[in-house]
Amino acid sequence: MISLNDYLYSGDTVLKILKKYTRDLQISAEKHQNEVDLIHSRFLKRTSDLLEHNDFLTAQSQKIREFYKYMAKEYAHLSFTFKGRIKSLIRAETKFNGYIVEFIYDYYIEHGVYPPLEELIKKLEGFRDLIAYRIVISMPKCHIRDDGEREKEEIRNLYAIANVMKDFLEKQGFRAEPAFGVKESASPLLNDSVRPYYRDYICHAKPDGYRSLHITFFDDSAKFYMEMQLRTKEMDDIAEIGSANHLGYEKRQQIERNRRDAVPEGENIYFDEAYERIRKLQELELAKVDVNMFSAADNSLINDGCGLYRGRLILPYEHLSRFQNDLID
Known part of the structure; x- marks a missing residue:
């Protein structure tokens, strides 16, 4: 089995x-007629194309900035930031294989048999968040002092922004992709005309507290998918520095071990290989990795300008918050 870990000690660049x-994964997939690895190799090819031919990101960010300007005019009472990121190599590789492990495990637990190959392939082709932009809003306390009322107003504004964002960005050359009923919103604040396009993790909050609104667009000029995420400041804190991000290492390991115990080794090659790739990445000691332009003192202290690390690679721009301090009495 070929894994990313086999290539991280060569001194080469990430690209x-x-x-x-x-290349090697594709050759191996064709030799062994492994259709999942063929999809995996095509996914990696899209990732390398993104890193190598990223001029479109400047044009893309400028088009998204038009929505920032719109919000600055229409929501002058709010503070907000626009952020962008490309998934790092390790994070993308972990998530792709995680899709395989989770889908096969869930299907096996529910049906007692392994999923048909075509259903697994359909699941993997839904990986569309290599590029993501995030809008984080906050209602300044100078407007509403009560925490509960302020949260209600922030959520009301979040859905109001979601209601107009689809049509606005489609006029900028993006095309919204239907969510096909995944996490369909039950909120009366979301218009019926846009409801089929959003995955609502506010109505369907995850057990770890993660909440957000997600919508996927296809950039017709760049021929790439991108995801837009809408959150309040509190939601973003939970996702980035709170419970949704700091699920204990031991708890994560236990979840993975439970899946391994439920799916006997040797019964499903796709599960076995994906599980093994995740395990090897989790045990990776970044300080021992030999990649050009990469330096790590340990798994936490990392200097990386090339998209290798475990977290996110922030796109080379960030729109700053707009605070309406002039409105304070």
Whole structure:
């Protein structure tokens, strides 16, 4: 079995590592007629194309900035930030294989048999958040002092923004993708005309407290999918520095072990290989990795300008918050 870990000690750049891993995975997939690995290699090819031919990101961010300008005019009472990120190589590789492990496990537990290959392939082709932008809003306390009322007003504004964002960005050359009923919103604040396009993790909050609104667009000029996320400041804190991000290491390990115990080794090659790739990435000691332009003192202290690390690579721009301090009495 070929894994990303096999290429992280060569001293090559991330792009070279990615291309070699993609090439060898494709060759192996064709040799063994492994259709999942073929999809995996195509996913990695899209990732390398994104890193190598990223001029479109400047044009894309400028088009999204038009929505920022719209919000600055229409929501002058709010503070907000626009952020962008590309999934790092390790994070993307972990999530892709995580899709395989989770889908096969859930299907097996529910049906007592493994999923048909075509259903697994359909699941993997839904991976569309390599590029994501996030809008984080906050209602300044100078407007509403009570915490509960302020939260209600922030959520009301969040859905109001969601109601207009689809049509606005489609006029900028993006095309909204239906969510096909995944986490369909039950909120009366979301218009019926846009409801089919949003995955509502506010109505369907995750057990770890994660809440957000997600919508996927296809950029017709760049021929790439991107995801837009809408959150309040509190939701963003939970996702980035709170319970949704700091699920204990031991708890994560236990979840993975439970899945491994439920799916006997040797019964499903796709599960076995994806599980093993995740395990190897989790045990990776970044300080021992040899990648050009990458330096890590340990798994937490990392200097990386090339998209390798475990977290996110922030796009080379950030729109700053707009605070209406002039409105304070």
